Amino acid sequence: MKFSEFVNAYIQIVGAGASIQDxxxxxxxxxxxxxLVADDPHHIQxxxxxxxxxxxxxxQAPPQVPAREFASTDFQRVLPGESLPxxxxxxxxxxxxxxxxxxxGVVSRARVSEQIHKGSLSVMRRMSIFLDSIYNPVVAIDAEGxxxxxxxxxxxxxxxxxxxxxxxxxxxxxxxxQLIRIIRTGKAESTQxxxxxxxxxxxxxxxxxxxxRIVGATAVLQDIxxxxxxxxxxxxxxxxSLELxxxxxxxxxxxxxxxxxxxxxxxxxxxxxTTGIRREDVVGRTMAELVExxxxxxxxxxxxxxxxxGExxxxxxxxGKTVMVTGTPIFDDQGEISLVVTNVRDVTELYNLQNELGRMEVLRTRYENELEQLRESAGAAPSVVIRSKKMKEVHELALRLARVDATVLVQGESGVGKEIFADLIHSNSPRKDKPFVKISCAAIPEQLLESELFGYEAGAFTGAKAKGKAGIFESADGGTIFLDEIGEMPLGLQAKLLRVLQDKKIMRVGANHSIDVDIxxxxxxxxxxxxxxDKGAxxxxxxxxxxxxxxxxPPLRERKEAIVNFAYHFLEKYNRKYGFAKQIAPDVLDILYDYDWPGNVRELENTVERMVVVTKGDVIEPADLPEKLRIAPKSGLAHALGGGSLKSALEGLEREILQQALETHGSTHKAAKALGIxxxxxxxxxxRYGINPKKNNGD
Structure with a gap:
């Protein structure tokens, strides 16, 4: 603000001799x-x-006292454009x-003081509004705190x-x-x-x-x-992170x-x-590069x-070290693998021991086979060959069931050895010294099956014996009956068999009374x-x-580890039967192992018997096998790639899959999506496999 804005131009010059009264x-x-008291306009007193x-x-000054004695001499000359203090x-x-x-004109101190006060109030009011509108807290103190x-x-x-x-x-x-300290030191402080x-x-x-001079201090706060x-x-x-x-x-x-x-x-x-590999040799490199x-x-x-x-x-x-590695994926929030953490353990000695155990297992199997052949040649051939874990469980179950008198239903494909299982139960049961009668429900015509099972009275039908005949149930009294292919039994006979199971009673054909049986x-x-x-059959x-x-x-294809043992067992059996001393070449055993054997053990036994009979030399070679075995497709990767190591078989199969996917889908993007990688x-x-994707697509 300028003096010109507040000047009072209402002035009058009076002589130095003018009285107070004037x-x-x-x-x-x-x-x-x-x-303005003055001798002349240029000399204001x-x-x-x-x-x-x-x-x-x-x-109480007299009226005639000169006015200059009471005139204020506390004044100062200024220009109109100068600013107010x-x-x-x-x-x-x-x-x-x-x-x-x-x-x-004249400007009085009272006038200036009034304007300064009004201006200060206005500024402070505006400042207060401004400070109230900001987010940060603000405080100010005076010199007393x-x-x-x-x-x-x-x-x-x-x-x-x-x-x-x-x-x-x-x-x-x-x-x-510490705001008081600012008043004391006069120095600003920040970031406290x-x-x-x-x-x-x-x-x-x-x-x-x-x-x-310092009249106070202010502080502005920022929420952190x-x-x-x-x-x-x-x-x-x-x-x-440091702890990890x-x-x-x-x-x-x-x-x-x-x-x-x-x-x-x-x-x-x-x-x-553990590995002897330095971290600086692998950090920053991809696994594909390190494998290569x-x-x-x-x-x-x-x-x-x-x-x-996890793998x-x-x-x-x-x-030269051998290590066991276990990799575990770490997924991010989008379900993508962000890290793979692998645990590594030195198993060189363990691996060597495993190889040694493998060699010992081969020797043990060979010795078992030789001992078994010696036992069989001495006339003590076992009726059951048990090699697989599954059949060991079945064998143990048969021995447990032999001790109780419960009805047993044996299920399995043709040729798996259901009859041998039934033999095993009977020969180890309390009824082992009693009759054990076997009958195939599919081998006897339907019209004769009833009379064979239940017997008949004299004159029961045309051609019946004059004295009648006891059926199988009566003949096996006290013992065990094995009903093979029970699923082929006619519905009419099923009702009579149900009564035998429930009441232990039978009724001959043409009879009007029942007979108790213990079977x-x-x-x-x-x-x-x-x-x-479900079908009503x-x-x-x-x-x-x-x-x-x-x-x-279980079928033989699910217990392939028993195939070699069965082959040796049947080889010795038929060598003894026909007076031969023939052996089986290792390549033949491989072919027998790879074949699926839809006819199960029975088909294997028939095949071994045929080879023993028709082979001209003392060693059964692949050429002596039936044609269906020689041309049978090999299982797994051997069929896909014609043999070789497991690694080469997997690589060959992977190469074919990639080539086919690329040809089918036309681009690496679509092939990856189809393969799920x-x-x-x-x-x-x-x-890696030398396949050029550009020959098949444009990506």
Whole structure:
């Protein structure tokens, strides 16, 4: 603000000899006029206003006293364009405003003080509105440390009203406030932490200067609670990371970590010790590259990435060590593999022991076969060959069932040995010294089956014996009856068989009275009786009566480990029968092992008997096999690739699958989608097998 804005131009020059009374009369007519006492207009001696007249009257000055004695000499000349002082304190009572050497008006200190006060109030009002509108809490104190200002944000976070805060010591608001120190030192401070309302704030503190001296201090707060929480979380994460590093490095087992692309991220010291491979040789390299360079024979991490599940394998490393590696995938929030963590354990000695055990197992099998042949040649040939785990369980079950008198239903494909199982039960049961009668329900015509089973009375039908005939049930009294192919029994006879099972009574054909029988029934079938019940081809009640203890004998293709033993068993049997001493070539045993044997043990026995009979030499060679075995497709990968090692078979099959997928779908992207693997995996494998995708597609 300029003096020109507040100048009072209502002035009058009076002579230096004018009296108080003269001046009082002038001012009585014009109270707002300023009288300038001067000898001439350029030499002002003082300023006289009603204020000075009032002072003269208060002093009881005579009316004729010269006015210059009471005129104010506390004045200062200024130009119209000069700015008003910031404060009226220390200012003259009047300012004479002169322009071009001529007095144009007067500005009183009272007038300036009033304007400064009004301006300060306006500024403070605007400043208060501004400070209340900002988010950051703001507080100001005076030189005594009392709060002279705070905005609404600070009042809100402190939980108090502004009125409750103003005039109170700053220590009541902040227990650890250092704002007083700013007044004492006069130096601003920044980034200092304080607590208020359960939150953490960063505060900037600044002294307030007025008239060159410190009259207070102000502080602006910034809420850093979230940043503080993040900082604490980062510190916590850092500590956990250090702890995990320590755990990984202290692990006795080797640990190998790759990313989702198979690139090595880290290995621990135990891995270096276990494998002899330095971490600097593998970190940063992909597993595909390391396998190609011969660091490993294969990678479990690559398997995990391809199959998206945990994998284990025995791995050989370039240092000659053999290790067991188990890879585990780590999935991110999108379900993609972000890491593969592999546990590595040295199994070199264990692997050597395993190979040694394998060799010993081969020897043991050979010795078992030789001993078995010796026993058989001595006339003590066993009736049952048990080699597989499944058949050991079946054999144990047969021995348990032999001790009880329950009905048994034996199920299995044709030729699996259901009759031998029934023999085993009877020969080890309390009825072993009693009759054991076997009958095939499918081998006897339907019209004769009833009379064979139940017998008949004299004259029961045309051609019947005059004295009648006892049936199989009567003949086997006290013993065991084996009903083979029970599924072929006519429905009419099923009802009579049910009565035998329930009441232990039979009735001959043509008789009118029943006969008590004490028999145990063993039944066998190669059909699904439950399906026959659903179709109405087999009685439901009879099925449940027979199925008290169901036994399922697995087909030979599910117990291939027994094939060689069976082959030797039958070879010795028929050598003894026909007076030969023939042997089987190893290649023949391989072919027998690979064949699926739809006729099961019976078909194998017939095949061995035929080879013993028709082979000209003393050694049965592949050429002596039946044609169906010589041209039979090999199982598994051998059929796919014609033999070789397991690794080469798998690689060959994988190459064919990739080639076919690429030809079928036209691009590596579509082929990868169809195969359920990543497109990068398809490209990498195509490169490995030398397949050019550009010949088939454009990607």
């Amino acid at each position: 001046c009082a009369e002038i001012l009585a007519d014009a109270p707002g006029k300023n009288l 003082g300023i006289l206003t009603l204020r000075e007249i009032a002072r003269a009257l208060a002093a 910031e404060t009226a304190e220390g200012s003259p009572a009047y300012w004479l405003v002169a322009e071009s050497g001529r007095i144009i 009392l709060v002279i200002f705070c905005n609404q944000s600070l009042a809100k976070v402190s939980g108090k009203n502004v009125e409750e805060i103003l005039g109170k010591p700053i220590g009541d608001l902040f227990e650890d406030s 932490k304080v607590s208020l309302g359960g939150k953490v704030y960063m505060t900037n503190r600044t002294p307030i200067f007025m008239g060159g 609670s979230e940043l503080e929480a993040i900082s604490n979380e980062l510190e916590h994460t850092r500590r956990i 590093d320590a755990i990984i490095e202290s692990s006795f087992d080797g640990i190998y970590v790759t990313d989702g692309e198979g690139r090595t991220l880290r290995v621990n010291k135990a891995y270096e010790r 360079r011969g660091f490993f024979n294969e990678s479990v991490s690559m398997r995990v990435l391809e199959n998206r599940k 284990s394998l025995v791995q050989k490393v370039k240092t 145990r029934i063993l039944a066998a079938t190669n059909r699904d009786l439950s399906q026959m019940v 087999f009685r439901n009640d009879l099925y449940f009566r027979l199925n008290v203890v169901p036994v399922v004998i 990543n497109q990068s995996t398809v490209v990498r494998k195509l490169q």
